[in-house]
Amino acid sequence: MTARRVFAFGHSHLGPLIAAYEQQKRTSDLSYELTTYQFLRNDRPHIVKIDKTWQYNPEIERELTDIIVELRPDLVVMMLQGEQIILTGLTVPEKYYDCFFPGDQDTAANHAYEIIPFDLMLKATLLRYELIGNFIPRIRHCLPDASLACCPPPPAEDVRQILQTDTKHAEIAETIERFGLPPAPWRQRIWKLHTLALRTLYQSNRIRFLEPPYASFDPGGFLRPEFRSDLFHGNINYGKALLQQISGVLCEGLVEGASS
Amino acid sequence: MSDHPYRNLPAASFWKRSVAEVPADKVDPVVRGKFHINQMDRVATAGSCFAQHIARHLAMSGFNYFVSERENPVIPGNLAAEYGYGLFTARYGNIYTSRQLLQLLKRAYGLFQPVEDVWHKKNGSLVDPYRPQIQPDGFASLAEYLADRQQHFAAVRRAIEELDVFVFTLGLTETWASEEDGSVYPVCPGVAGGTFDERRHRFVNLTVAEVCADLREAIEFIRVRNPASRFILTVSPVPLVATAADRSVIVSTTYSKSVLRVAAQEIADKDENIAYFPSYEIITGQHARGKYFAADLRSVTEEGVSRVMELFMQHYAQAVPEAPPVRKDSQAMSSEQEIAIGEAIAVMCDEEALDR
Numbered sequence: 227m228t229a230r231r232v233f234a235f236g237h238s239h240l241g242p243l244i245a246a247y248e249q250q251k252r253t254s255d256l257s258y259e260l261t262t263y264q265f266l267r268n269d270r271p272h273i274v275k276i277d278k279t280w281q282y283n284p285e286i287e288r289e290l291t292d293i294i295v296e297l298r299p300d301l302v303v304m305m306l307q308g309e310q311i312i313l314t315g316l317t318v319p320e321k322y323y324d325c326f327f328p329g330d331q332d333t334a335a336n337h338a339y340e341i342i343p344f345d346l347m348l349k350a351t352l353l354r355y356e357l358i359g360n361f362i363p364r365i366r367h368c369l370p371d372a373s374l375a376c377c378p379p380p381p382a383e384d385v386r387q388i389l390q391t392d393t394k395h396a397e398i399a400e401t402i403e404r405f406g407l408p409p410a411p412w413r414q415r416i417w418k419l420h421t422l423a424l425r426t427l428y429q430s431n432r433i434r435f436l437e438p439p440y441a442s443f444d445p446g447g448f449l450r451p452e453f454r455s456d457l458f459h460g461n462i463n464y465g466k467a468l469l470q471q472i473s474g475v476l477c478e479g480l481v482e483g484a485s486s
Numbered sequence: 487m488s489d490h491p492y493r494n495l496p497a498a499s500f501w502k503r504s505v506a507e508v509p510a511d512k513v514d515p516v517v518r519g520k521f522h523i524n525q526m527d528r529v530a531t532a533g534s535c536f537a538q539h540i541a542r543h544l545a546m547s548g549f550n551y552f553v554s555e556r557e558n559p560v561i562p563g564n565l566a567a568e569y570g571y572g573l574f575t576a577r578y579g580n581i582y583t584s585r586q587l588l589q590l591l592k593r594a595y596g597l598f599q600p601v602e603d604v605w606h607k608k609n610g611s612l613v614d615p616y617r618p619q620i621q622p623d624g625f626a627s628l629a630e631y632l633a634d635r636q637q638h639f640a641a642v643r644r645a646i647e648e649l650d651v652f653v654f655t656l657g658l659t660e661t662w663a664s665e666e667d668g669s670v671y672p673v674c675p676g677v678a679g680g681t682f683d684e685r686r687h688r689f690v691n692l693t694v695a696e697v698c699a700d701l702r703e704a705i706e707f708i709r710v711r712n713p714a715s716r717f718i719l720t721v722s723p724v725p726l727v728a729t730a731a732d733r734s735v736i737v738s739t740t741y742s743k744s745v746l747r748v749a750a751q752e753i754a755d756k757d758e759n760i761a762y763f764p765s766y767e768i769i770t771g772q773h774a775r776g777k778y779f780a781a782d783l784r785s786v787t788e789e790g791v792s793r794v795m796e797l798f799m800q801h802y803a804q805a806v807p808e809a810p811p812v813r814k815d816s817q818a819m820s821s822e823q824e825i826a827i828g829e830a831i832a833v834m835c836d837e838e839a840l841d842r
Contacts, residue, residue: 319558320559320560321559323558325630326630326633332627335633340558340637341633341634343621343626344626344630345621345626346565346569346621350561350562350565353562353565
């Protein structure tokens with residue numbers, strides 16, 4: 227029996243997945259072959275401005291669709307994300323805000339902040355993902371029915387502690403030093419809002435949205451230290467958990483459409 | 487030849503000299519402002535659809551247009567406008583009648599709470615009966631609705647207490663009221679939310695005396711909290727979309743505008759800090775020959791709004807160097823363009839829902 231083909235593409239969050247796959251391939255049998263495509267390269271920008279609009283580099287779009295057409299994967303995994311610093315609530319807003327998420331207890335929102343109606347908040351957040359929102363429909367024709375998008379990892383709670391050793395994000399450390407660190411519960415809710423927007427965006431394109439691995443959450447909804455590599459990214463453990471999720475999806479029979 | 491009271495009157499007092507013999511775009515029914523507004527004065531607005539044009543031009547014309555309920559900076563401007571932010575000083579939507587204004591003031595200070603406080607849509611979302619189109623898809627939950635309203639009332643209080651000049655555009659005399667407590671709705675229940683029930687809702691057509699009483703009470707209410715406040719009353723030149731009275735909408739429009747016009751004059755004549763600004767006359771006067779109306783004979787064109795604001799600036803602005811933008815090319819526009827502009831600027835008009 228031929229191995230199933232999984233094709234994953236995206237930005238920096240691909241790293242843990244590739245690392246975990248390479249390790250597992252050496253030590254055990256995997257039920258699928260993983261091929262990946264990285265948007266980030268040193269020799270060209272992955273985002274360019276065309277007609278006053280930021281878009282993914284058309285070369286990427288071309289290469290990506292060529293690979294998918296040639297490879298004919300059983301499953302496509304997308305790992306695109308927005309601006310990490312915004313997604314994880316690390317930018318101090320001019321005025322703190324919150325909203326009532328559908329299904330939440332009314333007390334979950336912080337009433338000391340400005341309450342913005344949820345639908346307005348979601349629309350405003352979706353506008354931040356126009357880059358992805360414009361890109362997906364352009365490649366949708368070559369994606370198999372079995373396509374899913376991975377949610378970016380949950381935010382870290384102990385940001386200050388991480389930044390003491392995370393030299394990659396020195397600028398963020400400086401910014402936080404200058405403007406302060408938004409409260410953890412607020413950061414958690416901003417991540418929730420952004421992931422809801424991403425879910426909405428993908429599902430409107432009939433792409434299944436995969437939550438972060440359950441085991442990676444701590445009781446407060448933050449990323450467990452044993453699953454992270456730096457301020458924003460998961461580590462090889464996180465990658466392994468993703469591989470398990472992907473295996474699960476393959477076992478389910480793949481086609482789930484917009485459900486999750 | 488004997489002397490008489492008309493001999494030494496200024497040109498503005500004579501039709502021939504100020505209207506018939508003057509180019510249409512030079513006719514000036516304002517003559518002089520009753521007071522001046524400086525660039526530091528916070529100018530607040532409320533009123534009918536036409537008041538939105540005034541608000542928009544004030545914001546562009548160098549006045550200190552006062553917005554006490556601004557969208558959170560995380561919300562992009564275009565999206566915020568769809569949700570009623572920035573159209574007026576606070577996010578109250580259209581305030582068509584004097585009674586609605588008075589009611590809002592009382593509600594903002596917790597002095598009145600209508601019995602009919604929320605409308606439920608079939609999809610489960612909630613509508614504010616007193617701002618029915620402020621939230622295009624309704625509020626998702628009661629908690630969200632109440633939180634938003636609480637913020638809104640705080641913004642209204644802030645507006646009242648901090649404004650320097652309040653420009654209120656009177657739009658209608660016809661309204662619908664609750665039989666239970668007399669609260670009035672900007673549009674008839676059932677049109678943009680809620681359910682019309684003839685046992686609970688009654689048609690009211692305000693009289694001059696009622697509009698005057700409402701305005702006096704509203705102005706006094708504001709002055710108690712902000713003694714230095716000054717007021718400019720205008721009457722919207724926009725005809726009624728529909729009338730609930732058993733007669734032609736043309737006849738009802740004349741009644742409604744006449745009542746509002748008389749009431750505004752009565753109130754303004756007795757107080758040096760209350761002015762009447764003749765938007766109505768600028769747009770509907772014979773000199774205009776209807777050119778300030780779009781093809782639907784109802785919407786005011788951008789050229790008309792610009793003329794109103796040009797005169798507003800000329801007579802009320804103190805030492806504001808820049809004149810408001812006037813569309814010099816507007817006469818060359820096609821009817822289609824006028825309709826498009828009319829539609830583009832006729833935003834957030836609750837009343838429009840009556841004829842959908």
